[in-house]
Structures are given as structure tokens and as C-alpha cells.
Amino acid sequence: QLQLQVSGPGLVKPSETLSLTCSVSGGSISTSSYYWGWIRQPPGKGLEWVGSVHYGGTTYYNPSLESRLTISVDTSKNQFSLNLNSMTAADTAVYYCAKHLFYDVHYFDSWGQGTLVTVSS
Amino acid sequence: DIQMTQSPSSVSASVGDRVTITCRASQGIRYWLAWYQQKPGKAPKLLIYAASSLQSGVPSRFSGSGSGTDFTLTISSLQPEDFATYYCQQANSFPRTFGQGTKVEIK
Numbered sequence: 001q002l003q004l005q006v007s008g009p010g011l012v013k014p015s016e017t018l019s020l021t022c023s024v025s026g027g028s029i030s031t032s033s034y035y036w037g038w039i040r041q042p043p044g045k046g047l048e049w050v051g052s053v054h055y056g057g058t059t060y061y062n063p064s065l066e067s068r069l070t071i072s073v074d075t076s077k078n079q080f081s082l083n084l085n086s087m088t089a090a091d092t093a094v095y096y097c098a099k100h101l102f103y104d105v106h107y108f109d110s111w112g113q114g115t116l117v118t119v120s121s
Numbered sequence: 122d123i124q125m126t127q128s129p130s131s132v133s134a135s136v137g138d139r140v141t142i143t144c145r146a147s148q149g150i151r152y153w154l155a156w157y158q159q160k161p162g163k164a165p166k167l168l169i170y171a172a173s174s175l176q177s178g179v180p181s182r183f184s185g186s187g188s189g190t191d192f193t194l195t196i197s198s199l200q201p202e203d204f205a206t207y208y209c210q211q212a213n214s215f216p217r218t219f220g221q222g223t224k225v226e227i228k
Contacts, residue, residue, distance in 0.1 A: 039165075046208065046220070046221050047157075047208055047210070049210075049217040063215070063216055064216065096164055096165075101167065101170060101176075106212040106217045107155045107167060107171075107210075107212055108157075108167060109170075109176060111165060113164060
């Protein structure tokens with residue numbers, strides 16, 4: 001059974017860069033059948049799609065974050081990663097990684113547990 | 122961006138009740154809509170995709186309908202484990218966007 005696990009810091013200082021990794025087990029990230037995505041949720045608020053990536057390197061980014069965002073894949077580690085720079089308090093959220101249901105169709109059927117990232121000095 | 126508006130924002134219901142949640146898109150999204158269930162402290166769970174397709178393993182009391190701009194999620198007979206927050210999400214246009222959520226509470 002596919003499992004996704006998010007790892008990364010729980011606290012980031014303003015203006016710094018957030019780096020999160022999603023480790024995939026129970027399946028290969030190097031399958032052409034799926035994209036892999038990031039979704040975030042500010043405390044007590046709704047969900048926001050951040051971006052998605054294919055193992056081949058194709059990415060889709062939320063335009064509101066695109067200038068600060070990089071999503072990449074490391075097939076040797078069966079992981080994909082998020083880097084978001086120039087962090088502000090508005091980026092405080094639970095960050096989830098997830099698998100697309102099929103190919104680049106943006107329905108998310110398997111989710112990691114999420115990690116709370118707080119932006120504070 | 123396509124705005125997704127859910128109604129109501131919250132609903133109080135009893136076990137066994139039929140519950141309907143509505144999601145309206147600010148422009149047409151054909152059938153490119155999903156519904157998720159989220160419980161406190163947990164990741165969302167995909168219930169319905171392509172507006173009316175039931176995700177594998179999801180009980181048949183959940184159903185979805187609609188196309189274009191107006192969609193509904195129906196729980197035919199509410200069970201104790203269904204008390205949660207429900208979100209719609211459009212997959213037609215970038216950026217993908219979610220509704221603000223509907224909380225189903227115990228009456």
C-alpha cells in the first residue's frame with residue numbers, strides 16, 4: 001500500500017527558505033502514470049494547491065507562489081521535494097504531499113500525514 | 122482564478138439524516154470536480170472525483186452530481202463516522218482551487 005511521509009522543519013524564520021521532502025513507500029515515484037503534489041492548509045482555514053511534479057521533471061505551480069517555489073523529484077531516493085523561499089507569516093500552514101489519482105489529473109487520492117510549518121522569528 | 126463556493130458553511134444533522142452539500146464554481150468546470158472529507162488533525166480523503174465517480178473503498182451512501190457550475194455531495198444516511206468537514210475542488214483550470222469547506226456537525 002502506497003504511503004507518503006512528509007519531513008522537514010517545523011519552524012522557519014521570516015525571509016528564509018522552507019525545504020520539505022515527501023518520501024514515497026510501497027510504490028515507485030518513477031512511474032509515468034502519476035504526478036505528485038503539494039497542498040497546504042493554514043491553521044483553521046481551507047486547502048490551497050501549491051504545485052505538482054512528474055518524475056520526468058514537468059511541473060505545475062500555483063501562480064500565486066510560482067516566483068518563490070521549486071518542486072523537484074529525486075528518483076534515486078523515491079522522494080519529491082518542495083522549496084519555498086522568502087517565507088512570511090502568511091506561509092504558516094500544514095503542508096501535505098499527495099499523489100494524483102491518475103497522471104496529471106488533479107484529484108489527490110493518497111496523502112501524507114502533513115507537517116505544520118510555522119514562520120516566526 | 123475559479124472561485125469555489127460551498128453552502129452551507131456548516132450543517133447540524135443527526136445519524137440517519139440525508140445531508141446535501143452544494144458547491145458552485147465561478148465559471149464552468151464541466152465535470153472536473155472532486156469532493157474530500159477531512160477529520161480534525163487528519164489529511165483529506167478523496168470521496169468523489171469527476172463530479173460523480175465514487176473513489177474505491179468509499180461507502181455507497183456518498184454520491185456526487187452536477188456539471189458546469191453547480192455540484193452536490195449527498196450523504197444518504199449519515200453515520201457517526203461522517204461527522205467531518207467536506208471540501209470541493211476543481212480540476213478544470215489552473216490554479217486548482219478548493220471550496221471553503223462545509224462542517225457537518227452532530228445535532
